[in-house]
Amino acid sequence: MNYNEFKYCGLNVALGALSGKWKPIILYYLFHQEEIRFTELWRAIPKVAKKVLLEQLKQMEQDGLLLREEKNGFPPEVWYRISEKGRALGPALAALESWANEYAAEEVDLLKIRRKVTLS
Amino acid sequence: MNYNEFKYCGLNVALGALSGKWKPIILYYLFHQEEIRFTELWRAIPKVAKKVLLEQLKQMEQDGLLLREEKNGFPPEVWYRISEKGRALGPALAALESWANEYAAEEVDLLKIRRKVTLS
DNA sequence: CAGTATCCGACCGGATACTG
DNA sequence: CAGTATCCGGTCGGATACTG
Numbered sequence A, B: 001m002n003y004n005e006f007k008y009c010g011l012n013v014a015l016g017a018l019s020g021k022w023k024p025i026i027l028y029y030l031f032h033q034e035e036i037r038f039t040e041l042w043r044a045i046p047k048v049a050k051k052v053l054l055e056q057l058k059q060m061e062q063d064g065l066l067l068r069e070e071k072n073g074f075p076p077e078v079w080y081r082i083s084e085k086g087r088a089l090g091p092a093l094a095a096l097e098s099w100a101n102e103y104a105a106e107e108v109d110l111l112k113i114r115r116k117v118t119l120s
Numbered sequence C: 001c002a003g004t005a006t007c008c009g010a011c012c013g014g015a016t017a018c019t020g
Numbered sequence D: 001c002a003g004t005a006t007c008c009g010g011t012c013g014g015a016t017a018c019t020g
Helices: A003-007 A010-018 A021-031 A038-044 A052-061 A090-103 B003-007 B010-018 B023-033 B039-044 B052-063 B090-103
Strands: A066-071 A077-082 B066-071 B076-084
Touching: A010 A021, A010 B010, A010 B023, A010 B076, A010 B090, A021 A038, A021 A052, A021 A077, A021 A090, A021 B010, A038 A052, A038 A077, A038 B066, A052 A066, A090 B010, A090 B090, B010 B023, B023 B052, B023 B066, B023 B076, B039 B076, B052 B066
Parallel strands: none
Antiparallel strands: A066 A077, B066 B076
């Protein structure tokens, strides 16, 4: 595999779909809650700006990780749920987590972490 | 698991260690090449600035993903190789890759992707 | 050859106010 | 309530020149 092949390889696609400050925690709630309303999710995650949360949800929807259901009416009511594609990420996420638990047991203050996962 | 626990969970640690534009491709070479010299790696990855490549290698070394061996003398000669901890990421990376191959078969132009994976 | 020092642009995430 | 519009600051990555 040379560089040009690598650019398109699946690993980068997967990491790209996970790239976003709040996506892991969003996935966590979607995995454990079957269906969650926007404001509920927003309140569950303190310190995230509404705009940013919406951006990341939109990206995840475009990537097919979650489903967005809008129940029309007023006031608006939007529910998010994990998609099949998103749920299929479960094993990979579990593998990452168990790796960290085995090899990086020390807690890390993630408030200080700020590294792109982006690709080229 | 509430928000504060989540901040420290293993998934975020793992994604943090993978967060960096060139880390996946660096890992690729380390997985397949046993030992690789800096310039060789640099030449293998076109379009990456030497400074940036060094930064990411240093982060990966600090995270314990790779080992850096400096053979003193002149000219300097530095070899990088995967560590045990780094190699242990293999299954998780393979899981991500197979997920992408199954669910995101369409190729994506990664040159256009630029999303942080960062955490909070 | 490996690494450092600068400078810079782009982008991401944060804060706030506003709309339908 | 869900979403948009602005504005802003920090940080990451890119380019280049330089050093030991």
